Amino acid sequence: MKVYLDTVGCRLNQSEIETMARQFRAAGHEIVASPEAAELAVVNTCAVTNEAAADSRGAIRRIARAGAAEIIATGCWTTLYPKQAEELPSVRRVVLNDHKDRLVADLLNLTPELFDLEPISREPLPGLHRRTRAFIKSAGRMRQSLHFLRHHHCTRRGAQPPHR
Ligand code: SF4
Numbered sequence: 745m746k747v748y749l750d751t752v753g754c755r756l757n758q759s760e761i762e763t764m765a766r767q768f769r770a771a772g773h774e775i776v777a778s779p780e781a782a783e784l785a786v787v788n789t790c791a792v793t794n795e796a797a798a799d800s801r802g803a804i805r806r807i808a809r810a811g812a813a814e815i816i817a818t819g820c821w822t823t824l825y826p827k828q829a830e831e832l833p834s835v836r837r838v839v840l841n842d843h844k845d846r847l848v849a850d851l852l853n854l855t856p857e858l859f860d861l862e863p864i865s866r867e868p869l870p871g872l873h874r875r876t877r878a879f880i881k882s883a884g885r886m887r888q889s890l891h892f893l894r895h896h897h898c899t900r901r902g903a904q905p906p907h908r
Pocket of ligand 1: 752753754755756757789790791792796819820821
């Protein structure tokens, strides 16, 4: 399956989308550089500002217009507004933040533990070259840090994202 990945927001969102890329690749799927070539797209959304929320909705609409047959919406804006996310074009599934770690495994009917055995991929992510890569050394460490990082990042900007 050809998969297009896009993300809006902080370095943690970027790191998560890179982890998803690694997982899709480990399961034998291809990450493509443009939504035109994709059978499936995943968009990791952000709600830290109104602009970030608008960018998130815009990314989903742009990918739908490009022809991606199926879009999965996840991330902070999606978690705050799941009904709105569901109503966007080509969105077939909404994954809230508390299930995001399992998104790829659930989609592919695999056990998440399988991915923990894979080495971290350093391959570039097609279509996202211009963005800063976050090098977080393990999924376990990332999960431990997730709450702190999100709270710290967003309160620094005076936002009220849906942290747990
Ligand atoms: S943690 Fe904050 S900055 Fe990061 S995606 Fe969520 S709302 Fe946006």
